[in-house]
Amino acid sequence: MLDPKVFRQKINDLQEKLKLRNFTIDLDWLQALEAERKILQSQTQALQNERNVLSKQIGQKKAKGENTEDSLAKGEKIAKALQEKEEALKSLQKKLWDFQTTVPNLPHVSVPPGKNxxxxxxxxxxxxxxxxxxxxxxxxxxxxxxxxxxxxxxxxxxxxxxxxxxxxxxxxxxxxxxxxxxxxxxxxxxxxxxxxxxxxxxxxxxxxxxxxxxxxxxxxxxxxxxxxxxxxxxxxxxxxxxxxxxxxxxxxxxxxxxxxxxxxxxxxxxxxxxxxxxxxxxxxxxxxxxxxxxxxxxxxxxxxxxxxxxxxxxxxxxxxxxxxxxxxxxxxxxxxxxxxxxxxxxxxxxxxxxxxxxxxxxxxxxxxxxxxxxxxxxxxxxxxxxxxxxxxxxxxxxxxxxxxxxxxxxxxxxxxxxxxxxxxx
RNA sequence: GGAGAGGUGGCUGAGUGGUCGAAAGCGGCGGUCUUGAAAACCGUUGAAGGGUUUAUUCCUUCCGGGGGUUCGAAUCCCUCCCUCUCCGCCA
CATH class of the missing domain: 3.30.930.10 (Bira Bifunctional Protein; Domain 2)
Known part of the structure; x- marks a missing residue:
């Protein structure tokens, strides 16, 4: 498959080259999906980071014998929010993957133009x-x-x-x-x-x-x-x-x-x-x-x-x-x-x-x-x-x-x- | 097909719920020493992705695959796959 970066960065270029082999992609659809992915991924990663930091704190508190009740409650909230984001991100990434794995290779510059x-x-x-x-x-x-x-x-x-x-x-x-x-x-x-x-x-x-x-x-x-x-x-x-x-x-x-x-x-x-x-x-x-x-x-x-x-x-x-x-x-x-x-x-x-x-x-x-x-x-x-x-x-x-x-x-x-x-x- | 054991970084291999991306060794890279090399010693050393930037920094994910429990999983549970040993069968 193609470098996933071309779907994000050189999208018009990609469209041009794929035309050479009778393959068209829905640019609007793809770009909307990419924009959504970017937001969702950032949010997901931010939540994961919060969870990791908090979990570490809980571990440290427990080691010292401190009370962790508040932290546990907070953690539960994060876990819940995170689960939603992760599921949404996963299904979105599956959509992108399914698309990307069915896009054909790009023709080399020396390939003669033509349809059939x-x-x-x-x-x-x-x-x-x-x-x-x-x-x-x-x-x-x-x-x-x-x-x-x-x-x-x-x-x-x-x-x-x-x-x-x-x-x-x-x-x-x-x-x-x-x-x-x-x-x-x-x-x-x-x-x-x-x-x-x-x-x-x-x-x-x-x-x-x-x-x-x-x-x-x-x-x-x-x-x-x-x-x-x-x-x-x-x-x-x-x-x-x-x-x-x-x-x-x-x-x-x-x-x-x-x-x-x-x-x-x-x-x-x-x-x-x-x-x-x-x-x-x-x-x-x-x-x-x-x-x-x-x-x-x-x-x-x-x-x-x-x-x-x-x-x-x-x-x-x-x-x-x-x-x-x-x-x-x-x-x-x-x-x-x-x-x-x-x-x-x-x-x-x-x-x-x-x-x-x-x-x-x-x-x-x-x-x-x-x-x-x-x-x-x-x-x-x-x-x-x-x-x-x-x-x-x-x-x-x-x-x-x-x-x-x-x-x-x-x-x-x-x-x-x-x-x-x-x-x- | 039956019984058992096991899958951890380039390799070997430790790790049974919390600062573990993961001990130790080997290998690789850099250095000290040396005329040079070896040895020894010191240091360093995984991949993928995202954000911000273009040169730095931050973050996420990855311990066979998938799912679950939990604030937190290499570690516990379920399931699948694979490898090895013994037995059976077989070219």
């Missing part, structure tokens, strides 16, 4: 989309032909938006995962972490999924509830929750492979067919925790790490800078990587790399300090998919198909596929 995905800016493109001398099949048809992808069985077992992979295609899916993890750990300096797939509410609050986006999550009803992670970002970023990190510990670079679970409520009709949008999918996620002054340099670096995967697979892609209106709730700046899908003749999102600045850190209480005696400050957090495995599988199948519907396996994956070079019927 059409205003996103193409930053660069890599490799021309291939020209097929035949009509390329989509992954659904390819998967069916090779008995590698089965949606019907998945529907029977679980329901819609699930998939079953079979034989060499399942192996390719696993090979991709292992290979990506190796590239990031061996070539990019990330440390692999294995994390819980069920998390508590605090973790989801920390990274910004709660309280606003509960409908997109799968919840396990118990007391307290668990949630299935929508991305490894949640458990991994929460590794720094409520910690004060020493300067030499930064940057922290983690890579984690997890399944991701999304209920995608409200998205019905979108990508209804195929593996594009599933309730369960695999992702290799990159997370970095860095000093604030480095975070934009790191965003470029982290994005390039995700790009490396596409380059090594020789898949055509482009990099998009999301405009203000398309930015996710917690992000200050985001690059999407979009891979070419020959069957649809469009680029589809396969990775999203974001700098959250201190937005998540403030929710997480994740801080660092220059020296052990220095004042702690919030870290900056970043993450990006490196990459979404299911979508990579699709892109690979579609881009590497031949006219018979067989699939060549890119050379970098051969060592991960027991030497298999093609998937054939």
């Amino acid at each position: 995905p059409l205003d996103n800016l193409e930053v660069r493109k890599w490799k021309e989309p291939p020209l097929f001398p035949f009509e390329p099949l989509d992954h659904i048809a390819l998967g069916k032909r090779l008995h590698g992808i089965d949606f019907d069985q998945a529907t029977r077992i679980a329901g819609s938006r699930f998939v079953i992979l079979n034989g060499p295609v399942a192996e390719l899916h696993r090979a991709l995962t292992n290979w990506m993890l190796d590239v990031h750990t061996k070539e990019h300096g990330y440390t692999e972490v294995y994390v819980p797939y069920l998390v508590n509410e605090n973790s989801l609050f920390g990274t910004g999924q709660l309280p606003k986006f509960e409908s997109e999550l799968f919840k396990i009803e118990r007391d307290p509830p668990y949630y299935l992670i929508p991305t490894a970002e949640v458990p991994v970023t929460n590794l720094v929750r409520e910690r004060i990190l020493e300067a030499e510990a930064l940057p922290l670079k983690w890579v984690s492979h997890t399944p991701c679970f999304r209920s995608e409520a409200g998205s019905y009709g979108k990508d209804l067919h195929g593996m594009i949008r599933q309730h369960q999918f695999e992702k290799v996620e990159l997370v970095q925790v860095v000093r604030p002054e480095h975070s934009y340099k790191i965003l470029e670096e982290l994005t390039s790490h995700a790009e490396t995967i596409l380059k090594k697979l020789e898949l055509p892609y482009r990099v998009i800078a999301l405009c203000g209106g398309d930015l996710g709730f917690a992000a200050a700046k985001t690059y999407d990587l979009e891979v070419w899908l020959p069957s649809q003749k469009i680029y589809r999102e396969i990775s999203s790399c974001s700098n959250f600045e201190s937005f998540q850190a403030r929710r997480l209480e994740a801080r660092w300090r220059e020296t052990p005696s220095a004042k702690p400050d919030y870290v900056h957090t970043l993450n990006g998919s490196g990459l979404a495995v299911g979508r990579t599988l699709i892109a690979l199948m579609e881009n590497y198909q031949d006219q018979n519907g067989n699939i060549a396996i890119p050379a970098v994956l051969h060592p991960y596929m027991k030497g298999i070079t093609h998937i054939e019927k």
